[in-house]
Amino acid sequence: MFGYRVPAPNEAMLISGGRRGQGGAPFRVVTGHGKFVLPVFRKVRFLTLAMCESEVAEKCVTRQGIVLTVRAVIAFKVGNDTESIVNAGQRFLSDQDQMSVLTGRIFAGHLRSIIGSMTVEEIITERQKLATEVLDTSKAEMAKIGLTVDSLQIQSIDDEGTGYIEAMSAPHKAAIQRQAQIAQAQAAQAAAEAEQESARRQAEYARETAVVQAQYSAEVDRVQAQAAQAGPLAEAHAQQEVLAAKTELAQRAADLRQQQLVAEVVKPAEAEAERIRVLALAEAERMKIQAEAAASHGRVALDQALIEQLPQIVKEAAKGLSGAHVNVLNGTDGLGEVAAGLVGQGLTILDSVRRNLGASESGSGKKLAGGSGEAIKVK
Structure with missing residues (x-):
């Protein structure tokens, strides 16, 4: 709109003419x-x-008489209050660049004044103290011209080649270098130890890996060997079982053959021996009876003695066969055959005795005629 003016956000609009402003x-x-x-x-x-x-590069003399070149940067602006705007407007409205020039000169003067009361060591080690004192001393003066300082930064301090700052920093440099060398040596030692530890761990890992690989290889070889031997071992076990079965079968065949031999050879031989023993006993009894009959006076007494002795003869024959191991193969018929055989043997023995007695009857008669005539007494 014609005649309507608006200032920018970072500007103050000053309207002259008409009534006066604040404070006249x-x-x-x-x-x-x-x-x-x-x-x-x-x-x-x-x-x-x-x-x-505003930048300041000012040569200042310290309390020790040493010339230092101090470079600083000042950040400032017109105050936001109306009074500061009025003060700055009256001084810098026609040439606003003069604010930076005037500010630099003001701070240069305060720098020279404050540095002149300090030593080089204080200036070097207490830069913030220097900046604070400059700001404090210049604050009132800057306020009069409507300016406020936001910050003051000391950029550099130079002794103009006198070597004072260098000499002052030499002990610190030596100490720092010494600490740096110590730190470097410690770092090198730590690096060497770390390298040795790493090498040791790598060696241990390699050893453990080799051991594990060897164990795996041995296990694989063992399994492969077992697998390779499984077939022959199974065949050997099978052959062993076959041999054991054949051996058992042969043992059973030998036991059966032994039983057959005992039944066919030993037992008949034992029975024959027993029979011969019984016959021998019967023969001895016969001779005893014959002798007793020869001493008797009659044939009747002799027959009577034989008859009485026949059961004893059969009993002796049966007693002889009682110790023999006889295999009866046909049941009750076999038992009948054995009993009939015993009786037959007794009768055969009796027959034999009678025949022997008949052959010697004549001699016996003579002997009986000359005897005492008593009857034969059989015991």
């Missing part, structure tokens, strides 16, 4: 909003409220 200022201050300005009758100017910068 020759202009009114408008910030943050617009204002209708009558053309021709009013005049508008703008004052920057933005941040400004």
Whole structure:
């Protein structure tokens, strides 16, 4: 709109003409909003409220008489209050660049004054103290011209080649170098130890790996050997079982053959021996009876003695056969045959005795005729 003016956010609009401003200022201050300005009758100017910068490079003499070149940077701006804007507007509105020049000169003077009361060591080690003192001493003076300082930074301090700062820093440099060498040696030692530890661990790992591989290889070889031997072992076990079965079969055949031999050879031989023994006993009894009969006076007494002795003869024959191991193969018929055989043997013995007695009857008669005539007494 014609005649309506609005300042930028970082500007202050100064309207001259008409009534005066605050505190009797020759202009009114408008910030943050617009204002209708009558053309021709009013005049508008703008004052920057933005941040400004000023650099200072000043030669200063310390309390020790040593010349130092100090470089600093000051950040400042016009204050936001109306009074500061009015003060700055009256001084710098026509040439706002003069704010940086004037600020640099003000701080250069304060730097020379404060550094002159300090030693080089204090300036080097207490830069923040130097900056704070400069700001404190310049604050009131800067406020008079409507400026406020945001920061002061000491960029560098140079002794102009005198070597004082270098000499002052020599012990510290030596100490730092010594500490650096010690730290480097410690680092080298730590690196060597770490390398040795790493080599040792690698060796242990390699050894453990080799042991595990050897164990795996041995296990694989063992399993392969077992697998390779499984077939022959199974065949050997089978052959062994076959041999054991054949051996058992042969043993059973031998036992059966032995039983057959005992039944066919030993037992008949034992029975024959027993029979011969019984016959021998019967023969001896016969001779005894014959002798007794020869001493008797009659044939009747002799027959009677034989008859009485026949059961004893059969009993002796049966007693002889009782110790023999006879295999009866046909049951009750076999038992009948054995009994009939015993009786037959007794009768055969009796027959034999009678025949023997008949052959010697004549001699016996003579002997009986000359005897005592008593009857034969059989015991």
